Amino acid sequence: MTEGAEFSIEDTGGGQRLVLRGPYLVSTVGAVDSDLRALTGPFSEIDISEVTEIDTVGAWIACTLARETGAEVTGASDRAKRLLGAVEDIDDDIDVSPQRLPFAQRVFGGVGDQVFAMGRGVLYALGFFGAFIASIFSLIRHPRRFRMTALVRQFELVGVAALGIIGLMSFLIGIVIAQQGAVQLAQFGAEMLTVNLVGRITMRELGVLMTAIMVAGRSGSAFAAQLGTMKLTEEIDAMRTIGISPMEALVVPRVLAVTFMMVLLGFYSSVMAIIGGATVSGFSLGIPFGTFLLRIKEVVPLTDFYVGLIKAPVFGLIVGLTGCYQGMQVQGNSEDVGLRTTKAVVLGIFSVIVLDAFFAVFFTSIGWD
Secondary structure, X not given: OOOOOEEEEEEOOOOEEEEEEOOEOOOOOHHHHHHHHOOOOOOOEEEEEEOOOEOHHHHHHHHHHHXXXXXXXXXXXXXXXXXXXXXXXXXXXXXXXXXXOOHHHHHHHHHHHHHHHHHHHHHHHHHHHHHHHHHHHHHHHOHHXXXXXXXXXXXXXXXXXXXXXXXXXXXXXXXXXXXXXXHHHHHXXXXXXXXXXXXXXXXXXXXXXXXXXXXXXXXXXXXXXHHHHHHHOOHHHHHHHOOOOHHHHHHHHHHHHHHHHHHHHHHHHHHHHHHHXXXXXXXXXXXXXXHHHHHHHHHOOHHHHHHHHHHHHHHHHHHHHHHHHHHHOOOOOOHHHHXXXXXXXXXXXXXXXXXXXXXXHHHHHOOOO
């Protein structure tokens, strides 16, 4: 007894007859499907009396062969007749491709969808920020609910654990700025202005900006992934059930930690960049290390230090809120965790750069240039 579908062609004197044998089911017809499609006929009849089992796929194959070869299906059982009657009107040439809208409608419709999605995103973000502010005031009224242990833990993760990578990055950036600046300034005989270049650009701009970018990629993504995973595993719902506010327990410590630590990390980054510039200047320009640092004190105005000090907590607040917001928006499946983590990093870096441009215009307008 055979287990798969089979067929044979018999000569009846008045023509050829196609005989189908065995089970013609979706799980068995694969072995003969390509051979059956290659048949061109013509056949006088298609005999399915020896078919042991049949489903809609087998009935559809028999009807298709009959239609293409001009044959008549014979030997059908009652079940086979019902299935043949159900599929005989199915047309293979039906266009199943989706309807494609006109080009203008697709373009303007897509733009409109993006605009509305952006508007909804802004509203949700403002709502999240409002909930964060409300949680801050609630913790001020009830200080015992504030989780100091969680805040200290985030200080360690955001700040202490990042000292190595941020210090190395800033040191190398200082080396690059000093080396490239000295090469360009040497064309005008102004190599000594390399000290001004390194000091002002690192203390005012690059120190805080590069630190914010590193924190967004490091801590912002971690916040989004952690909160997103907790959202999927329903830990956040469980916290709400037992009366614990996720905003107070999870979001506030993370945002406060990255806001405060950005001030220290930004200053640390600027110092490491200046040390890197002083190191390479000692080799390429012959400026002693101590002299470089003393010159930094003379040429870098105090307003540059204030500018970095003002921008750092704002950048930290934006990075922390963006990471936590994207993490709290995760829903559906684990794939959304990756998408939201990516959004947290991209939006965090984009927001920091846009804010830095506004700060540059603002400080210049008030005379801190």
